[in-house]
Amino acid sequence: MSNIKQVAVILVGLFVAMLLIGFFVGSAINLLVPPSEASYSDEVVEDIGGDKMLTAKLSGCVKVGEQSIPDGTFKTNLGQNLGWKNAKNISYVDTSGNKGYMIVWKDSPENYNSISGNDGVSYISDYLTSMNGLCFLVHYPEKNAVYGIILSTDEISYTEAQLLYKILDLDKNEFTSTYSQTSSTSSPSYSTGGSSHYHTVVPDRYTLSRTDPGAYYDHYEYGDNYDIDDYLESEGYD
Template sequence: MSNLKKVGVILIGLFVALLLISFFVGSAVTLLFPPSEAVYSDRIVEDIGGDNALVATLKGCAEVSRKDIPDGNFKTDLNFNLGWKNAKNISYVDTYGNKGYMIVWKDSPENYPKLSSEKGIKYISDYVEYMSGTCFLANFPENDAVYGIIVAGDDIECSESKLMYTILDLNRSEFKQTYSTASYSYPSSYDGGSSHYHTVIPDRYTLSRTDPGAYYDHYEYGDNYDIDSYLESQGYD
């Protein structure tokens, strides 16, 4: 019986050893011979802050490499001056062999004063100059952090809509496009930039009390007579 146990232990040890060898060999092959194209079942899933607050998923893409990169700055089409810290760059290929990369980071709200100046989630999405890319940054007060992502590549096009609703899987009713849908922007600025960033729109009652001008930007007069009567009493018509 003891001999059977020894044989069993040896077999288990061999199995574990084979698994480890397969893993290291596979990793070495990937490093030496990165994929030239992806298959449709490939996907890259990146938990940007490691806390499941903002997760990016690239379907039909295979990772080529990833590395930490120095802190950097970038400018968007709408004249936002932004930057990343403690970021990593993940390069990949799609099913056609096109090459792209994804820069992701999690940072302190102190480095983004305009995004963290008000209560509630505040975010911006825009196109990045000189990088053929699209960016999304959001401040999540409950996590005390700003999360950022840039998807770029000369061969890969990524629209604002694709980044927000396909890659990041954000809720369309809570996160409106800030570049393509200017009617959902709040009249403010970031580093002297445009007005294309905003908070998640609260309920009608709260919005009418805190920002009557924005209420009329989002809702038609006559939608809610009680709120309309209140706003009229405050000098709005």
């Protein structure tokens, strides 16, 4: 009888050992070999500034890599030349195995004059021409910082509305979109929904002069930027 008990103990011990080995081997594989696709319950959650002011959440995606990247620049659809500093690139895959990445950073307002010149919250929301993607940058005066995110659309498609209201979970009343999407297959069109786009979405002089010349004259003195002045004169404004 004692021999049977000893055999049983040995078998149980072997079973537990196999479970532990399987667990550690599986964990090592997950670390060394990134998953090829996500499950529908997976999420990529990134606290962009590390202070819970702006958080991105990608549902149905799983992170496969993260690395710091050199400072870089990008150009928006509305003509703004912007950049990121001290950023990191987070790569991920969706449930179909499509690959995507997002670049996130937190920086000084001094590097973003177009959205840091007033006391309120100001932001830029736009598609990019320098790469396939879209961006969102916001200045929070209480933190004295600008938070930025670029979302690639090379393989995984996102709209501006999805970035603002689903991924970043922003209030539609406070953060108005720059573009309106008329259908799932149409190209985005610029939305000039009143003067709010000057105060928030596109507050820089260059973009305002081309999207709303009347508002430009309301908010800036004439004669302080020859490039803009020449453009407005060519469009019949004097």
